[in-house]
Amino acid sequence: TPIVKATKGTQVTSFFTLPEYEQWLRQSDRRTWKIKYYKGLGTSTSKEAQEYFSKLETHRISFIWTDESVDAIELAFSKKRADDRKKWLSELDPDTHVSHASSSLSYSDFVNKELILFSNYDNIRSIPSAIDGFKPGQRKIIFACFKRKLKQEIKVAQLAGYVAEHSAYHHGEQSLASTIVGLAQNFVGSNNINLLLPIGQFGTRNMGGKDVA
Known part of the structure; x- marks a missing residue:
C-alpha cells in the first residue's frame, strides 16, 4: 500500500x-x-x-535469496553487529529506495534500501536533538502550543488533535497523547523538566507514570 x-x-x-x-x-x-x-x-x-x-x-513483490542475504540479515538484526549497524546507518544515501515497479527483490536490497529507511526514521523519532533536546514529536507539541498561544487549561486529547492538525504529524494520536503526558510529568523519578503543567492526574512515582488518568 x-x-x-x-x-x-x-x-x-x-x-x-x-x-x-x-x-x-x-x-x-x-x-x-x-x-x-x-x-x-x-x-x-x-x-x-x-x-x-x-x-x-x-x-506483490517476491523475495529472492542470494549469496549476500545472510550477511544483510545479520547486519540488520544481530546483537553482535551493533557497531556495523551504526556505520551502515551513517552511510545512508537519503534518496535511496526500492523500486516498487519491480516484481522481485533480494533480501540484501530490502535491508539496504528499505529497512535502512525505517531504521533511520526510527532513530530520528527516538533520539533527542543535540540542538534543543527534543524529539520530533515533542517539538511539534511545543510548536502547536506556541501557535495556539496556549495559556489556559486544555484536555490532552484536545491538544493532541490540535497538534496533529497543525504540525504535519503523521503517526497515531494515541502516541501523541503519551508524548504530551510525558512533557507534563514532574514526579520524582520522571527524569523530566516538565514544559507543560500537569493539571490533573499525570501519573505517580509508584507506578513510574503508568497510572496516568
Whole structure:
C-alpha cells in the first residue's frame, strides 16, 4: 500500500517510499495538490482496499535469496553487529529506495534500501536533538502550543488533535497523547523538566507514570 497519495482533480500519484515523495515534492508545486499520508490499511477507504486487492499481482513483490542475504540479515538484526549497524546507518544515501515497479527483490536490497529507511526514521523519532533536546514529536507539541498561544487549561486529547492538525504529524494520536503526558510529568523519578503543567492526574512515582488518568 502507498505511504503518500497526491491528488489533483482526477490525477492521482501514489508513493510507496518517502524518498520518492520528497523527490517529487522538489519538482512539483505542492500547493496545487491534496496530500494524504497513509498509515496501514486502516487509513485506506473500502474503495482503495478493493483497488489494492484487485491488483494483487501488481503490489506483490517476491523475495529472492542470494549469496549476500545472510550477511544483510545479520547486519540488520544481530546483537553482535551493533557497531556495523551504526556505520551502515551513517552511510545512508537519503534518496535511496526500492523500486516498487519491480516484481522481485533480494533480501540484501530490502535491508539496504528499505529497512535502512525505517531504521533511520526510527532513530530520528527516538533520539533527542543535540540542538534543543527534543524529539520530533515533542517539538511539534511545543510548536502547536506556541501557535495556539496556549495559556489556559486544555484536555490532552484536545491538544493532541490540535497538534496533529497543525504540525504535519503523521503517526497515531494515541502516541501523541503519551508524548504530551510525558512533557507534563514532574514526579520524582520522571527524569523530566516538565514544559507543560500537569493539571490533573499525570501519573505517580509508584507506578513510574503508568497510572496516568
